[in-house]
Amino acid sequence: xxxxxxxxxxxxxxxxxxxxxxxxxxxxxxxxxxxxxxxxxxxxxxxxxxxxxxxxxxxxxxxxxxxxxxxxxxxxxxxxxxxxxxxxxxxxxxxxxxxxxxxxxxxxxxxxxxxxxxxxxxxxxxxxxxxxxxxxxxxxxxxxxxxxxxxxxxxxxxxxxxxxxxxxxxxxxxxxxxxxxxxxxxxxxxxxxxxxxxxxxxxxxxxxxxxxxxxxxxxxxxxxxxxxxxxxxxxxxxxxxxxxxxxxxxxxxxxxxxxxxxxxxxxxxxxxxxxxxxxxxxxxxxxxxxxxxxxxxxxxxxxxxxxxxxxxxxxxxxxxxxxxxxxxxxxxxxxxxxxxxxxxxxxxxxxxxxxxxxxxxx
Numbered sequence: 001x002x003x004x005x006x007x008x009x010x011x012x013x014x015x016x017x018x019x020x021x022x023x024x025x026x027x028x029x030x031x032x033x034x035x036x037x038x039x040x041x042x043x044x045x046x047x048x049x050x051x052x053x054x055x056x057x058x059x060x061x062x063x064x065x066x067x068x069x070x071x072x073x074x075x076x077x078x079x080x081x082x083x084x085x086x087x088x089x090x091x092x093x094x095x096x097x098x099x100x101x102x103x104x105x106x107x108x109x110x111x112x113x114x115x116x117x118x119x120x121x122x123x124x125x126x127x128x129x130x131x132x133x134x135x136x137x138x139x140x141x142x143x144x145x146x147x148x149x150x151x152x153x154x155x156x157x158x159x160x161x162x163x164x165x166x167x168x169x170x171x172x173x174x175x176x177x178x179x180x181x182x183x184x185x186x187x188x189x190x191x192x193x194x195x196x197x198x199x200x201x202x203x204x205x206x207x208x209x210x211x212x213x214x215x216x217x218x219x220x221x222x223x224x225x226x227x228x229x230x231x232x233x234x235x236x237x238x239x240x241x242x243x244x245x246x247x248x249x250x251x252x253x254x255x256x257x258x259x260x261x262x263x264x265x266x267x268x269x270x271x272x273x274x275x276x277x278x279x280x281x282x283x284x285x286x287x288x289x290x291x292x293x294x295x296x297x298x299x300x301x302x303x304x305x306x307x308x309x310x311x312x313x314x315x316x317x318x319x320x321x322x323x324x325x326x327x328x329x330x331x332x333x334x335x336x337x338x339x340x341x342x343x344x345x346x347x348x349x350x351x352x353x354x355x356x357x358x359x360x361x362x
Contacts, residue, residue, distance in 0.1 A: 018313060018358055029333060032333075039213075039218055041236050044232075055188050065209045065210050066334065067083065067214060068328075070084060071323060071325075078324070079250050080249045086182065100336065101336065113332070118179070124178050127157045128158050128180050128181070128183060130159060132157055133157075156175060160194055187210065187219070225303055233245060250306040254299075255272075255300075264294055271284070271285055272304055275302065285307065340352065340354060
């Protein structure tokens with residue numbers, strides 16, 4: 001494992017713990033569990049089938065490892081900001097996971113819950129990302145590797161080019177892989193550098209998780225657009241579930257489906273996001289959007305979503321923005337954490353920013 005002196009994960013959050021209301025937490029958990037049931041809904045899958053990539057047909061029965069559901073808190077309750085298909089942030093440095101609240105939804109220890117996500121058949125595992133040693137979350141990936149090794153697994157941290165495709169499977173040197181813990185964000189395995197991984201996955205020579213199916217059905221921002229289309233959810237779920245999803249998910253549309261001039265006039269009430277990119281990459285608040293940049297947006301690949309300001313926390317006369325992430329495996333809650341930051345987008349560059357533990361009020 002790398003030394004703690006190399007850890008690049010900011011652990012010095014201004015507050016050690018932030019308290020949130022139990023009813024807010026329960027709404028977020030209810031929504032996250034409903035999303036997994038939607039992910040398994042045969043009517044929902046059938047309605048989307050023509051829009052799904054080929055790789056979404058693999059791993060169809062498995063829950064995705066560490067789905068992250070990110071929320072802002074408002075006076076009217078939590079609102080979803082994003083569904084993250086390979087959520088990070090649980091490792092906070094110094095060989096420590098972020099502290100978890102004592103609540104009934106979290107059974108056993110965090111380490112035990114994390115291990116239960118990895119099937120017993122995964123005895124030889126690759127943790128894979130693009131140019132893995134340069135990744136911001138590389139220290140966290142090392143800590144996952146240590147946890148899995150303590151459980152008797154063989155674990156290798158690799159970039160795609162470290163993996164070779166042979167007739168009977170994928171190999172890293174002499175090790176034949178049972179599974180890949182995928183931290184790469186090309187979930188559809190479209191780029192040439194992942195062609196051998198794609199071939200092995202689609203021919204049943206390796207398991208990969210997080211996988212394309214969960215991203216295609218939930219994590220792709222185009223799905224949130226679909227949830228606001230009349231008819232799709234209504235044909236798949238009870239009316240109460242549909243209403244609940246639209247209560248939690250802020251209004252969102254493809255820019256191509258909107259009156260562009262009207263959107264420009266109302267831009268301060270919108271956030272502009274690339275539909276196919278992950279995390280906060282390429283996200284622009286409407287209030288910061290120039291006319292030149294607006295005119296340059298690709299109508300067919302940009303989504304516009306109602307702007308929901310981040311929650312605000314004050315500590316030592318400094319105001320921080322705050323959001324909440326639930327880490328899920330299917331309907332099972334694995335962990336929960338908060339993030340504090342300053343600036344337009346989530347980042348940990350400012351002093352006092354970072355991950356923070358949550359306390360759930362009674």
